[in-house]
Amino acid sequence: MKLTKTLMATTALTVAASAAVAEDMAMEMTLVSWGGSYQASQHKAYVEPYLAANPGVTVTWDESSAEAVAKLRAMDEAGNVTWDLVDVVASDSMRLCDEGLAMELDADTDLADAPDGTKASEDFGDLLVSECFAPQIVYSTTFGYRTDLVGDTAPTDICAIFDLDAYPGKRALQKRPIDNMEWALYCDGVEKSAIYDTLGTAEGVDKALAKLDTIKDQVVWWTAGAETPQLLADGEVVMGSTFNGRLFSAIAEQNQPIGMLWDMQSFDLDGWVVPANLPADRKARVMDFLKFATDTQRLADQAKYISYGPARKSSAPLVGQHAELGIDMAPHMPTDPANAGNVHIYDYEWWADNRDDLDAKFQSWLAK
Amino acid sequence: MSKAEPMLAADGTPLKKSLARALRRQKMRALMLIAPLLLFILLTFILPVADMLYRSVENGIVSETLPRTVVALADWDADGGELPDEAVYAAMAADLHDAANAKTHTKVGVRLNYEQPGISSLFRKAGRKAKKWDPVADGPWKDQMIDLHKGWGDPAIWRTIQTYSPPVTQGYYLNAVDMRVGPDGAEMRPENEQIYGILFGRTMKMSLMITLSCIMLGYPVAWLLANLPARKANMLMILVLLPFWTSLLVRTSAWKIMLQQQGVINDVLVWIGLVADENRLVMINNQFGTVVAMTHILLPFMILPMYSVMQTIPPSYLRAAKSLGATNWTAFWRVYFPQSVPGIGAGSILVFILAIGYYITPALVGGTTGTFISNRIAFHISTSLNWGLAAALGAILLAVVLILYWAYDKIVGIDNVKLG
Structure with a gap:
C-alpha cells in the first residue's frame, strides 16, 4: 500500500x-x-x-x-x-x-x-x-514551349498540345492521370464546368483516354518536375508541362528559348x-x-x-x-490576372475518391 | 556371455550420456557464437519481411472500426437488390460516431476506397457530422443518412463493406493478378483496368533478355580476364570495376544523354549520314533503352563469377584437346565451355534476380513500355499508399523468384553454381 x-x-x-x-x-x-x-x-x-x-x-x-x-x-x-x-x-x-x-x-x-x-x-x-x-x-502545372521550334505562331491555347499538325514534335506530360485527363476532355469539347462529372463516368474516362491516344506516341512521360525544362533545353520535346516555377528558372535565370503557355494552367497548393x-x-x-x-x-x-x-x-x-x-x-505569378484568364481548378475531393481507380485505368492504358 | 555393462566415462557417468552432454555444450557454444548475427537477421530482415507479407492479407481495420455494422450486415443479402434495414444504419451511425471521435473514420474510408471509388469522401463527410450525433436519440437513421449523402442509399457501397468485413482478405492478391471480388465470387477485372499481368510478364521477359545480353557480352570479357597476362588482366579488371563503383544514377543518366533523340549516338549517326535528321532513332523511354542501360549496370555481376570460375580451368586442358586433334572450336565447345557453365549459372542467377527487382533504371529510361512490376510496387508504397496491394505484388514476385530458383535447381542443379 x-x-x-x-x-x-x-x-x-x-x-x-x-x-x-x-x-x-x-x-x-x-x-x-x-x-x-x-x-x-x-x-x-x-x-x-x-x-x-x-x-x-x-x-x-x-x-x-x-x-x-x-x-x-x-x-x-x-x-x-x-x-x-x-x-x-x-x-x-x-x-x-x-x-x-x-x-x-x-x-x-x-x-x-x-x-x-x-x-x-x-x-x-x-x-x-x-x-x-x-x-x-x-503554384500551377502549366506548359512551356520552345520558341524556336514551334514555327511562326506561338501556341496560346492549351489544345495546341493535341494539335500535331500545327505543332509537330514530342510533348512532355506528367506520368499520372491528374490534369492530363482534364485537359484531354477540355480539348475534346467538354465544358469546363462538366469536366469532373464527365470523368466520373466510364464513357468519360474512355473519351479522355481516346483523346490522349491521338498523341500517345508523341509523348515523353515525366515523373520529376526537373525533367521537362531539361527536355525542352535539349530540344527533345517542343512543349511540355511542369511546375511554373521550374519554367521561370529556365526562362529568366538560364535564358533558355522557352515561352510560357498559361492557358488552362492547373492551380495547386x-x-x-x-x-x-x-x-x-x-x-x-x-x-x-x-x-x-x-x-x-x-x-x-x-x-x-x-x-x-x-x-x-x-x-x-x-x-x-x-x-x-x-x-x-x-x-510571373500564376495568380497574376494576365496569366489567370483561363485556369483549371483542380478538384481535390474528387481526386481523393477516384485517384486509385483512375490511376489503374491510366496505367493500364499506358502499358498497352 | 554376461549382459554388457554400459561403458562408463572417467567420472562414472555412462559414456553415451557424457558424450551427448559434451556435444550439447558444443552446440550451445556454436549457437551463442552465431546468436548476434541470427538475432540481427531475424530482427532486421525476417521479421520485417514477414510483417510485410502479413499486410497482404490483413484487413482488421473494417471490423475494428465498424464492429456493430459488421455484425448487423452479416445477414444482409447483397444480391437481393434491396438496401439493408434500419438496424444496419443505426449500427453504422453508432460506429461512425465513435470512429469520428477517435478520428479513425477516414482511415477505414481510405481502405474501402481502394475497392470502390467514392467511399473515402462518403466517410469523410459523414464523419464531420457524426461527431455530434447521438446514436440512440437521433434515430431513425436510414433516411437521415441517405439525405446526408446519396451514397448511403447505394447497395453497392454496402456490398463493398460487407465483402471486406472479415479480418483477413484475399482482395489484395486478387487485385495483384488483375481480378476482383464480384457478385459471383472472383472474376477478372475489365480489360481497361488490367495491368499487373502485363507487367509481371514484361518483367520476366525483359529480365531474361538482360540476362542473355549480359552472358553474350560478359563471357568474352571474362575469358580475356582469365587468360590475358596478369598486367593486362589487371588493367581490364579495373575497367570492369570502375563503372561498378560509379553511382547507379550517374550511369543511368549517362545513358539518357547517349541515347536520346538529340543525344550523342543520334548526332553521330546523323553526322555520318546513316540516319536522316528528321528520322532520328528512338532509343530511350522504351524497352530498348531499359535493356541497354540495365545490361550495362548489371554486367559486372555476370563477369565476376564467370571470371572466378574460368580462372580455375587449367589452360593445359585446351592444349591437350588440341594436341589430340581437336579444332579450336571443338576444343572450346567440348572442353572449355562445359567447365565454365557453373560461372554462367551463378552469374545468370545473380543478374536475373537483381534485374527482376530493379526499379530506378526502368523508372528513368523505361518510358511506358519499359517499366517493371517493381515500379508499380514502389508506386503503391510511396504514392498510392496501398501497402496491402504492394505487399501482395511483392509476395508474388518473391514466390516467382523462389519457383524459378527451384526450377533451376531441378534442371541445372544448384551444386553446379560456383561463385569461385
Whole structure:
C-alpha cells in the first residue's frame, strides 16, 4: 500500500515536472521540403529571419517531401516521428489528415492574422482545403514551349498540345492521370464546368483516354518536375508541362528559348502540415515557427526567390522584385490576372475518391 | 556371455550420456557464437519481411472500426437488390460516431476506397457530422443518412463493406493478378483496368533478355580476364570495376544523354549520314533503352563469377584437346565451355534476380513500355499508399523468384553454381 502511494506520488511529480518542461520550446526543428530552389526560398524567407529572432534554435532540412506521406506513415508505425513540420501538396495534406498522421489546425488561433486584422481563415479563404493544412503558395502545372521550334505562331491555347499538325514534335506530360485527363476532355469539347462529372463516368474516362491516344506516341512521360525544362533545353520535346516555377528558372535565370503557355494552367497548393502527436516541447516550437512562417510578410518575401504566388490575399500587394535578377515578380505569378484568364481548378475531393481507380485505368492504358 | 555393462566415462557417468552432454555444450557454444548475427537477421530482415507479407492479407481495420455494422450486415443479402434495414444504419451511425471521435473514420474510408471509388469522401463527410450525433436519440437513421449523402442509399457501397468485413482478405492478391471480388465470387477485372499481368510478364521477359545480353557480352570479357597476362588482366579488371563503383544514377543518366533523340549516338549517326535528321532513332523511354542501360549496370555481376570460375580451368586442358586433334572450336565447345557453365549459372542467377527487382533504371529510361512490376510496387508504397496491394505484388514476385530458383535447381542443379 505504502509502495503504491510512493509510486503514485513519484508519477505525479514526474507528470508535473514534464508539464513544466512543456512550457519550454525545443531548440531543434526538422523541416521537410522538396530541396532545390524551392527549399532555398523557404530557408531565406522563413527560416533565416526566424533564426535571427530566436538565437540558439537549430533547423535541419530533410528533402523528403516527395515521399512524405509514406515516410510519415512508416515513422508513425514505428512510433518515432522525427519530423516537426512537413511541406506537402494539398492532396497529400488531405491524405495525411485522413490517415490521422497530421495534426488538425485551427486557422484563426494557429496562424497569424493579416496586418489589417483580417482573420487568417478569411485571409487564406478557400485555400484551406484540409483541416490539417497551412497553405504557403499557389503554384500551377502549366506548359512551356520552345520558341524556336514551334514555327511562326506561338501556341496560346492549351489544345495546341493535341494539335500535331500545327505543332509537330514530342510533348512532355506528367506520368499520372491528374490534369492530363482534364485537359484531354477540355480539348475534346467538354465544358469546363462538366469536366469532373464527365470523368466520373466510364464513357468519360474512355473519351479522355481516346483523346490522349491521338498523341500517345508523341509523348515523353515525366515523373520529376526537373525533367521537362531539361527536355525542352535539349530540344527533345517542343512543349511540355511542369511546375511554373521550374519554367521561370529556365526562362529568366538560364535564358533558355522557352515561352510560357498559361492557358488552362492547373492551380495547386503547397503548404505545411504538423505531424500528429508531437511531444509538447517540439509542438510548442513548431507552432511558434508555423505562425511566423505563414504570416503575410513572410509569404510575400518568398516570392522574391521563386515565382510562386503567396497563399494569403493580404500578401499579394507586397510581392516585389526578384532578389538577384531585380525583375518584377508579379507578372510571373500564376495568380497574376494576365496569366489567370483561363485556369483549371483542380478538384481535390474528387481526386481523393477516384485517384486509385483512375490511376489503374491510366496505367493500364499506358502499358498497352 | 554376461549382459554388457554400459561403458562408463572417467567420472562414472555412462559414456553415451557424457558424450551427448559434451556435444550439447558444443552446440550451445556454436549457437551463442552465431546468436548476434541470427538475432540481427531475424530482427532486421525476417521479421520485417514477414510483417510485410502479413499486410497482404490483413484487413482488421473494417471490423475494428465498424464492429456493430459488421455484425448487423452479416445477414444482409447483397444480391437481393434491396438496401439493408434500419438496424444496419443505426449500427453504422453508432460506429461512425465513435470512429469520428477517435478520428479513425477516414482511415477505414481510405481502405474501402481502394475497392470502390467514392467511399473515402462518403466517410469523410459523414464523419464531420457524426461527431455530434447521438446514436440512440437521433434515430431513425436510414433516411437521415441517405439525405446526408446519396451514397448511403447505394447497395453497392454496402456490398463493398460487407465483402471486406472479415479480418483477413484475399482482395489484395486478387487485385495483384488483375481480378476482383464480384457478385459471383472472383472474376477478372475489365480489360481497361488490367495491368499487373502485363507487367509481371514484361518483367520476366525483359529480365531474361538482360540476362542473355549480359552472358553474350560478359563471357568474352571474362575469358580475356582469365587468360590475358596478369598486367593486362589487371588493367581490364579495373575497367570492369570502375563503372561498378560509379553511382547507379550517374550511369543511368549517362545513358539518357547517349541515347536520346538529340543525344550523342543520334548526332553521330546523323553526322555520318546513316540516319536522316528528321528520322532520328528512338532509343530511350522504351524497352530498348531499359535493356541497354540495365545490361550495362548489371554486367559486372555476370563477369565476376564467370571470371572466378574460368580462372580455375587449367589452360593445359585446351592444349591437350588440341594436341589430340581437336579444332579450336571443338576444343572450346567440348572442353572449355562445359567447365565454365557453373560461372554462367551463378552469374545468370545473380543478374536475373537483381534485374527482376530493379526499379530506378526502368523508372528513368523505361518510358511506358519499359517499366517493371517493381515500379508499380514502389508506386503503391510511396504514392498510392496501398501497402496491402504492394505487399501482395511483392509476395508474388518473391514466390516467382523462389519457383524459378527451384526450377533451376531441378534442371541445372544448384551444386553446379560456383561463385569461385
